[in-house]
Amino acid sequence: MDITEYIKLVFTDYTLRTITLGTAILGAVTGMLGSFAVLRKQSLLGDAISHAALPGIAIAFLITGAKDTNTLLIGALISGLIGTFWIRGIVTKTHLKSDTALGLILSLFFGFGMLLLTFIQKQPNANQAGLDKYLFGQAATLVESDVWLMAIVTGICLIVMLTFWKEFKILLFDADYTKTLGFNTKFIDILITSFIVLAIVLGLQTVGVVLMSAMLLAPAAAARQWTNSLSIMVFLAAIFGAFSGVFGTAISASQNNLSTGPVIVLVAAVFVAFSFIFSPSRGLLFKQIRFIKNRRDLELHKTLAFMHHIAETHEDISHPHTIKLLNNFQGYTKSTLQKLVEKDYVKLNGNMWSLTKTGFETAENLYTKQTTEDE
Amino acid sequence: MSKIAVKVDDLTVAYNYKPVLWDIDLEIPEGVLMAIVGPNGAGKSTLIKSILGILKPIAGSVSIYGKPYTKQRQLVAYVPQKGSVDWDFPTTALDVVLMGTYGSLGWIKRPGQKEKKAALEALEKVGMLAFKGRQISQLSGGQQQRIFLARALVQNASIYFMDEPFQGVDATTEIAIINILKELRKAGKTVIVVHHDLQTVPEYFDWVTFLNVKKIATGPVKDIFNDDNLTKTYGINYKVSIQE
Numbered sequence: 001m002d003i004t005e006y007i008k009l010v011f012t013d014y015t016l017r018t019i020t021l022g023t024a025i026l027g028a029v030t031g032m033l034g035s036f037a038v039l040r041k042q043s044l045l046g047d048a049i050s051h052a053a054l055p056g057i058a059i060a061f062l063i064t065g066a067k068d069t070n071t072l073l074i075g076a077l078i079s080g081l082i083g084t085f086w087i088r089g090i091v092t093k094t095h096l097k098s099d100t101a102l103g104l105i106l107s108l109f110f111g112f113g114m115l116l117l118t119f120i121q122k123q124p125n126a127n128q129a130g131l132d133k134y135l136f137g138q139a140a141t142l143v144e145s146d147v148w149l150m151a152i153v154t155g156i157c158l159i160v161m162l163t164f165w166k167e168f169k170i171l172l173f174d175a176d177y178t179k180t181l182g183f184n185t186k187f188i189d190i191l192i193t194s195f196i197v198l199a200i201v202l203g204l205q206t207v208g209v210v211l212m213s214a215m216l217l218a219p220a221a222a223a224r225q226w227t228n229s230l231s232i233m234v235f236l237a238a239i240f241g242a243f244s245g246v247f248g249t250a251i252s253a254s255q256n257n258l259s260t261g262p263v264i265v266l267v268a269a270v271f272v273a274f275s276f277i278f279s280p281s282r283g284l285l286f287k288q289i290r291f292i293k294n295r296r297d298l299e300l301h302k303t304l305a306f307m308h309h310i311a312e313t314h315e316d317i318s319h320p321h322t323i324k325l326l327n328n329f330q331g332y333t334k335s336t337l338q339k340l341v342e343k344d345y346v347k348l349n350g351n352m353w354s355l356t357k358t359g360f361e362t363a364e365n366l367y368t369k370q371t372t373e374d375e
Numbered sequence: 376m377s378k379i380a381v382k383v384d385d386l387t388v389a390y391n392y393k394p395v396l397w398d399i400d401l402e403i404p405e406g407v408l409m410a411i412v413g414p415n416g417a418g419k420s421t422l423i424k425s426i427l428g429i430l431k432p433i434a435g436s437v438s439i440y441g442k443p444y445t446k447q448r449q450l451v452a453y454v455p456q457k458g459s460v461d462w463d464f465p466t467t468a469l470d471v472v473l474m475g476t477y478g479s480l481g482w483i484k485r486p487g488q489k490e491k492k493a494a495l496e497a498l499e500k501v502g503m504l505a506f507k508g509r510q511i512s513q514l515s516g517g518q519q520q521r522i523f524l525a526r527a528l529v530q531n532a533s534i535y536f537m538d539e540p541f542q543g544v545d546a547t548t549e550i551a552i553i554n555i556l557k558e559l560r561k562a563g564k565t566v567i568v569v570h571h572d573l574q575t576v577p578e579y580f581d582w583v584t585f586l587n588v589k590k591i592a593t594g595p596v597k598d599i600f601n602d603d604n605l606t607k608t609y610g611i612n613y614k615v616s617i618q619e
Contacts, residue, residue, distance in 0.1 A: 039464065163483055170474050174460045177526075180427045180453045181478030182445075228465045228510040 006254060015140075016253060022142040022150060023245030023264055026203050029154040031219030031241025032161070033199050035234045036192050038220040039172045044099065045087070045193075047213035048106040050200045052083025054113025054209050057134050058120060067130060069146060069205060076134075076201045083109050084197055110209070137208030137261030139249065150202050157195050161234075168192060169230055207261040218268035219244065225279035244268035301366050303329065303336045304345055308363030311355045318360075320352035378440070380405040380534050380565040381426065386435030388418070388425050395421045397589050399435070403567060405533075407582035408560040410570040410596075414609055417587040419569040420456065423536045427453055439534065449479060452532035454523050456539050462512050468522050469507040472497055475529030490529075497525040502551060517548035524552060534565045541572065553579050576600055 010020050037045055053076035060075025061067065083105050090101035117131060133141065161168065170178045171188045179185050196216070203212050223236035248264030277285050306329045311317050326332045337353070340346040345359030355363070383401040387394055396418040403409060411419045424430045426437050428444050439447035452475070475497070476490040486494075498504045501521040506514060514522065520540060527535055535556075541549050556566050556579075570576065576583060576596060583600050585591035585608040592604045 039461075041461070166477060166480075166485055167482065169466075170477055173464050173466065173471070173474070174455065176424070176429045176459065177453060177455055177474070178477075179429050180448070180451070182448045183477075183482070224465065228467070228512075230465045233465050 006250060010250075016249075018144055018147055019139050019142050019253075019260070020246055020249045022147040023139055023206060023249045023260065024242040025147065025150045025154055025245075026199075026206055027215065027219065027241030027243070027245035027264070027268075028238040029150070029157055029199050029241075030203055030215040031223070031237035031239070032234050033157065033192075033196050034216035034218075034220035034241070035223065035230075035237045036168065036172060037196055037216055038224065039230075040192075042098075043217050044102045044106075044213070045084070046196065046200055046216035048087060048102040048109075049080045049084055049197050050204065050209050050212035051106045051113070052109035053077070053080040053201055053204055054134065055079050055109055055116055056113075057131065057204070058113055058116035061120060061131060062116070069141075070149070072134070073201050073204065076204055077197065079109065080197045080201055081194070084193055113209075133208070134204050135208050135210055136259060137204065137206045137211065139206045139252075139260035139264075142206060146205065153198055153202055157199070160191065160195065164188065164191065165231075172230075207264060211261055211265045214265040214268060215241065215244075218265070218272050222268075222271040222275040225275035225282045228281075240268070240271045244271060299333075300336050300339055303332050304340060304359065304363045305366055306332070307340075307346065307353070307355055308360060311360060318347075318354045318356065320349060320354040323351050323353055326353075378405045379403065380440060381567070382438045382441075383422075383426065384436050384438075386422075386425060386432050386437065388421055388430060388432045394433075394588065396425065396432075399586075399590050401584065401590060401593060403565060403582070403584075403593075405565050406560060406563050408556055408566045408568070408580050409582035409584060410568050410576050410580040411584045411586055412570055412573060412576065412608065413586035413591075417608075419586055420538050422586065423453075423538055423567070423569060427451065427536060449530075450533040452527035452530035452535050454527045454535070454537040454540055457516065457520050457523060457542060459538075462514075462519060464511065466511060467507065468503060468509050468511055468514065468518075469494055469498065471511060471522050472525045472529055475526040478530060493529050493531075494525070497528040498522075500528060500555065501525045517544040520544050520548065520552070524555065528555075532564070535559060535567065537566070537568045539569050539571060541570070573605070 010016055034046070037043060056075035056077070056079025057072045058075075059079070060072045063075075064071050087098070087101045087105050090096055090104065091098045096104075120131060167178075167183060167188050170181075170183070171185055171192075175185055175189075178188075200212050200216065203215055207215055219237040219241035220233070222240050223233045226236055227233050244264050244267045248267045249260055251267070252258040252260040252263040275283070277283055280286050303326070306326070307321075310321055310325060311319065323337070326337070337346065337348070340359065341348055343359075344356055345362060347354050347356055379402050381401070381403040383399055386396055386399040386401075388396040395416075399422065411422065413419050421430060425432045426444065428437075437444055439450055444451070469491075472494040473486050473490060476486050476493060480486060480490070495504065495507065498507055501524050503518060503521050503525060506518060511519065511522065520543075524537075524540065527537070537556075540552055544552070556568070559566050560581075568580070570580070577600055580596055582594070583596045584593040585599075585604050587608050587610075591608045592599045
């Protein structure tokens with residue numbers, strides 16, 4: 001199946017269209033909210049919440065005996081929220097650090113959830129099969145109503161975010177200061193956290209308990225590399241998330257036996273890797289290039305300064321000196337000398353070099369600029 | 376004697392079992408530039424945070440010009456310790472200063488032209504106008520401190536609380552900051568500063584509070600900044616040459 005064929009199929013095939021839309025919306029909303037989680041240094045909160053949702057799914061099934069998605073997700077929402085508030089409680093009431101609290105709640109709830117799942121599987125109820133899809137997600141089970149639910153939640157989330165943008169931003173940056181200005185920081189905090197829980201629960205059906213936190217973190221981590229503005233970061237994270245969903249679905253739909261959730265997460269990981277390497281300001285590649293260039297510049301400047309040091313002793317600054325003199329100097333290579341000639345700082349004449357007027361002046365002013373810039 | 380700007384009664388704060396502040400009574404007159412000094416763990420930051428309602432005291436009360444703090448927020452500005460926030464946060468210097476206007480704006484309303492103008496003026500006052508669009512992680516420690524100061528200036532308050540504004544800044548910035556603080560005092564504002572460098576107390580401040588869990592002394596620098604109080608506060612024989 002080639003690309004044009006696939007794109008045609010997305011628009012014509014009902015199932016594929018539903019899944020593509022669903023994963024795109026899911027990626028957008030988790031990317032958006034994930035930016036807040038990452039900036040609050042609560043990256044692992046998503047992991048804890050999604051694992052904490054598992055027992056809720058199992059209990060909802062045990063109570064209702066039905067596998068209706070919405071019922072199960074309400075169960076997931078409730079137990080996810082309970083887990084979240086337990087984490088908050090542990091952090092505020094005890095001396096445990098938040099990573100410990102997160103780990104504790106994550107494993108406790110997940111363990112309990114797994115226990116319930118195995119118990120359910122032993123039941124003589126024909127309806128039991130398929131609950132384990134919430135472990136790794138199964139995008140193929142998405143139906144139109146699921147996508148509508150996602151779209152509505154995303155819409156509400158967007159409205160709330162735009163309304164309280166200023167409050168979200170200041171709380172993320174400086175919570176104590178926000179409090180002194182008279183804002184109810186607890187309210188803002190609970191608002192953000194509740195939406196994170198909601199987004200995670202929505203994603204459980206598609207991506208699953210185990211991988212859900214990647215949907216939250218990967219787009220945000222990738223977006224942070226490209227911008228220094230919060231609004232652009234949130235926007236980019238939503239875009240990266242949505243594209244992860246679309247590409248992930250496309251890859252898994254065009255290959256047999258590739259589960260959609262993990263593929264989406266892997267695509268998001270590719271976004272992260274690409275961003276880490278190629279982002280112009282924070283990326284590894286350009287950092288390395290800048291580093292090498294700076295080193296070269298420094299070597300060049302040091303050589304020039306050394307020449308200046310020699311030339312200074314003569315009345316005529318352009319008095320020729322032998323190149324051999326430079327061999328004592330570590331930073332000197334033939335190519336640095338060549339570059340100095342190119343820049344018209346130095347003239348060569350056989351085995352002799354002499355500083356030009358520009359070269360002499362440049363050398364004199366080297367790094368005096370820096371002290372004024374640094375204050 | 377002028378009006379009392381800040382009054383603290385019987386304030387006791389504890390994190391766990393051990394009190395960090397014990398039974399503090401304090402009256403800060405209007406228009407002073409006051410240093411709070413004391414050893415590490417003396418509760419200096421805690422005192423400020425309790426006055427500002429960031430921490431909940433076990434007992435005691437605080438009033439700002441005779442009324443509780445929650446009713447007088449617009450009169451108070453706060454400069455937290457520089458290290459209390461993540462400077463890699465994706466935002467610019469101007470944006471951080473604009474946050475100082477959020478309190479008067481209240482919920483939901485966004486800063487507009489008027490707020491932006493005020494923020495730019497504050498940036499100019501601290502000599503950082505040229506850096507308004509700079510990502511905050513690319514500022515030096517001294518510049519970050521100036522940004523925090525500008526954010527408080529924008530609040531246009533009557534009382535300023537500052538937690539170690541001179542920490543980790545170079546001599547140029549320190550002089551720039553103290554000049555701004557002195558200007559604030561000249562304009563009739565009250566400035567309260569957690570301070571570490573005892574040598575500069577007589578030069579910078581006119582009022583001082585010695586703190587070590589309990590309040591040791593409070594009053595004009597020229598009357599109470601002496602070896603006796605320093606020894607009581609720091610527990611060792613302290614000798615400071617006071618410049619007259």
